[in-house]
Amino acid sequence: MKNSLQKEKRDEPRDEADTEKTALVNRRSLLAGTAGIVSAIVMRSVTRSAEAAMPVAPDDPTRVPGAAPTAYGQRSTFEQSVRVPRSWWASLTPLQDSHGILTPSALHFERHHNGVPVIHPEHHRLMIHGLVAQPWAFTMDDLKRFPATSRLAFIECSGNSAIEWKALTGQTVQQTHGLTSTSEWTGVALKTVLQEVGVKPDASWMLAEGSDAAAMTRSLPLALLIEEALLCYAQNGEPLRPEQGYPLRLLLPGWEGNTCIKWLRRLKFGTAPFMTREETSQYTDLMPDGTARQFTMVMEAKSVITSPSGGQRVQPGFIDIRGLAWSGRGRIAQVEVSTDGGRSWQQAVLQDPILPKCHTRFCLPWRWNGEDVILQSRCLDETGYVQPSRAALLAVRGVNSVYHYNAIQSWKIAADGQVSNVHA
Amino acid sequence: MCTRNVMMMGLITILSVGILWSSEAADPHDRMDGYGLGRPATDLDVQHWNIDVAPTGEGLPPGRGTAKQGAPIFATKCASCHGPTGQEGPMDRLVGGAGTLGSQKPVKTIGSYWPYATTLYDYVYRAMPFPAPQSLSSDEVYSVVAWLLYQNGIIAEDTILDAHSLPGIRMPNHNGFVPDPRPDVPRN
Numbered sequence: 001m002k003n004s005l006q007k008e009k010r011d012e013p014r015d016e017a018d019t020e021k022t023a024l025v026n027r028r029s030l031l032a033g034t035a036g037i038v039s040a041i042v043m044r045s046v047t048r049s050a051e052a053a054m055p056v057a058p059d060d061p062t063r064v065p066g067a068a069p070t071a072y073g074q075r076s077t078f079e080q081s082v083r084v085p086r087s088w089w090a091s092l093t094p095l096q097d098s099h100g101i102l103t104p105s106a107l108h109f110e111r112h113h114n115g116v117p118v119i120h121p122e123h124h125r126l127m128i129h130g131l132v133a134q135p136w137a138f139t140m141d142d143l144k145r146f147p148a149t150s151r152l153a154f155i156e157c158s159g160n161s162a163i164e165w166k167a168l169t170g171q172t173v174q175q176t177h178g179l180t181s182t183s184e185w186t187g188v189a190l191k192t193v194l195q196e197v198g199v200k201p202d203a204s205w206m207l208a209e210g211s212d213a214a215a216m217t218r219s220l221p222l223a224l225l226i227e228e229a230l231l232c233y234a235q236n237g238e239p240l241r242p243e244q245g246y247p248l249r250l251l252l253p254g255w256e257g258n259t260c261i262k263w264l265r266r267l268k269f270g271t272a273p274f275m276t277r278e279e280t281s282q283y284t285d286l287m288p289d290g291t292a293r294q295f296t297m298v299m300e301a302k303s304v305i306t307s308p309s310g311g312q313r314v315q316p317g318f319i320d321i322r323g324l325a326w327s328g329r330g331r332i333a334q335v336e337v338s339t340d341g342g343r344s345w346q347q348a349v350l351q352d353p354i355l356p357k358c359h360t361r362f363c364l365p366w367r368w369n370g371e372d373v374i375l376q377s378r379c380l381d382e383t384g385y386v387q388p389s390r391a392a393l394l395a396v397r398g399v400n401s402v403y404h405y406n407a408i409q410s411w412k413i414a415a416d417g418q419v420s421n422v423h424a
Numbered sequence: 425m426c427t428r429n430v431m432m433m434g435l436i437t438i439l440s441v442g443i444l445w446s447s448e449a450a451d452p453h454d455r456m457d458g459y460g461l462g463r464p465a466t467d468l469d470v471q472h473w474n475i476d477v478a479p480t481g482e483g484l485p486p487g488r489g490t491a492k493q494g495a496p497i498f499a500t501k502c503a504s505c506h507g508p509t510g511q512e513g514p515m516d517r518l519v520g521g522a523g524t525l526g527s528q529k530p531v532k533t534i535g536s537y538w539p540y541a542t543t544l545y546d547y548v549y550r551a552m553p554f555p556a557p558q559s560l561s562s563d564e565v566y567s568v569v570a571w572l573l574y575q576n577g578i579i580a581e582d583t584i585l586d587a588h589s590l591p592g593i594r595m596p597n598h599n600g601f602v603p604d605p606r607p608d609v610p611r612n
Contacts, residue, residue, distance in 0.1 A: 134465075145461055214551045215475065215551060215558070275543055280539050284601065289526055292600055293602055294604070296604045296606065
C-alpha cells in the first residue's frame with residue numbers, strides 16, 4: 001500500500017492547470033507546518049490499515065461459540081477494501097469493490113480544503129443573513145425539529161477523472177473514477193427553513209460557507225437550487241461522518257461536489273455572486289480559446305465499468321460485466337456496453353432501483369474467449385444526453401479545463417487476463 | 425344493466441379511492457404556518473462570521489497596506505509554500521503567466537486568471553496562511569494583496585490599498601469568464 005501510494009504520487013501530472021494539485025504533495029518540498037503533518041497522518045493511517053492483522057477463523061465455526069454483540073458494528077476483518085488517498089486533501093472510493101448503488105459512509109470519497117474540522121454539535125450554529133427579513137440562527141436541535149426529508153443522491157467531485165484529461169494516468173477505477181459516491185441523505189429542505197426566515201424577493205444568489213479551516217465558500221444561484229436543496233445532518237441513517245461535514249452540510253443533488261458545502265455555518269443572500277476564490281480561480285473550466293466557463297454546476301452523465309477494471313486479472317469464460325452510471329440531470333435511461341472498443345454496442349441491464357441523480361448499477365453477461373479486447377460503457381440519461389467519447393469531449397474542451405471529465409472509459413483485457421486503463 | 429351498474433360502482437369506487445389517495449398524498453406539513461424554530465442572530469453573531477468581500481468592495485474592513493509593507497509579510501508567512509517571488513511553488517503559483525491561458529500550457533495565477541482583486545482580500549484573510557487561517561490583521565492582508573498585485577505588474581509598489589481603492593482595481597482577466605453552455609459536446 002505504501003509503495004503504491006508513492007508510485008501514484010510519482011505518476012500524477014505536475015501541472016499548473018490541475019488545481020486539484022495532486023502532484024503538489026511533493027514531500028521534499030513540504031517545508032513545514034500543517035501540510036507535512038497531514039501528509040504524515042495519511043501515510044501512517046495507510047500503513048496501519050495495510051498491517052491490520054488477518055483474523056483466525058476456526059476450522060468449523062459450528063463447533064465454537066461466536067462473538068458477543070458489539071456496541072458499534074464493524075465489517076468482517078476479512079474485508080480490506082479501503083479508500084486510498086489521492087493527496088492529503090482527497091481520498092477515493094473503491095468502486096471496484098462496491099455492490100449495489102450505495103456507498104458505505106466509511107468509504108465515501110473525501111475532498112476537503114484544509115482538513116476535517118472537529119465541531120461540537122451543541123456549539124454549532126447555522127446563521128442565515130443578508131437579504132432576509134431578519135438575520136436568524138439555528139442550533140442543530142432546531143434544524144432536527146423541522147420536518148425531515150430523505151433522498152438518495154450521488155455526490156461527485158468535479159475533479160473526478162481529471163487526471164485523465166492529458167494523459168493515461170489512473171491504473172484502477174478507484175484512481176480514475178473514485179471521487180463519486182451515493183448515499184441516503186437526511187435533513188430539512190432548504191426551502192422549509194427559508195420560509196421560516198423570510199428571504200427577500202430580490203435575493204437571487206446564496207453564499208454558503210463552511211466552518212472548516214478553509215471557511216470554504218460558494219455562491220449559488222437560488223432559483224436553480226431551491227427545489228432540491230437539503231440541509232443534511234444524516235447520511236445512511238446516522239449522523240454525517242466528520243469528513244462529510246458533521247454536523248451539517250448542504251446537498252445540491254446533481255451539482256459538483258464542492259457546492260455541497262460541508263460543516264455549513266452560514267448562508268448569506270444577495271443579488272449577485274460573491275465571486276469567491278472557489279468560483280473564480282478554482283472551480284472554473286479553462287477552454288482552448290483561453291476563456292473559462294464559470295458556475296458549471298451540473299455533473300453530466302457518466303458511466304464506468306467497475307468489473308472487470310484496471311488492475312484486475314480475469315479468467316476466460318463467463319464474466320458478468322458490471323458498472324455504475326449516473327447523471328446530475330436525472331435518471332439514467334440506458335447503458336450500452338462495447339466489448340470491441342466501441343465498434344458495436346449492446347444494451348446493458350439496469351438494476352433496480354433506478355433513481356434520479358443516483359448511481360445506477362448496470363450489468364451485461366459476457367463470455368471472454370481469451371483474446372485482447374477493449375471494454376467500454378456509455379450511458380444515456382432521461383434528458384437524451386449521451387456520454388461522449390474521449391475524442392468528442394477533447395475536441396470541444398481541449399485538455400486544460402481540469403474539471404467535468406466524463407468521457408467513455410476504456411479498459412483493455414490482455415490475453416493474459418490483465419486489465420488496464422487505455423485511451424481508446 | 426346490472427353489469428353496467430356494477431361497472432359504474434366500480435368506476436366510482438376507483439375514482440373515490442383516487443381522490444382520497446390524492447388528498448392523503450398532500451403533505452400536512454404544507455399547512456403549517458411556520459415552526460417557530462431558531463432565534464434572531466445578534467449583531468455580534470453577524471459581525472463575527474460576516475467575512476466575505478464582494479466585488480463591489482462590500483465587506484472590506486478598515487485598514488491599509490502597500491506592496492513594500494507586504495514584502496516582509498509574504499517572505500515570512502507565504503513564501504515557504506508559494507516561493508520567494510510567488511512563482512516557485514510548491515503550492516499554487518501566484519505570479520506571472522500573462523498571455524498563456526489560450527496556449528497549450530496555461531499558467532493560471534492571480535495576474536493571469538483571477539477576475540477580481542477583491543477576491544484576493546477575501547481569500548487571503550479567510551484561508552491563509554494555510555497553517556493559521558484568519559490570523560492576519562487587515563493591514564497585513566491589504567499589504568500582502570498589494571505585494572501580489574505589484575508582483576503581477578497590476579499596481580505600483582507604493583499604491584495604497586484600502587477599502588476604497590481595492591474594488592477599483594481592474595484585473596487583466598476580468599472579461600475572461602463565460603457562462604456554462606453545456607451540453608456542448610455533439611453526439612458521437
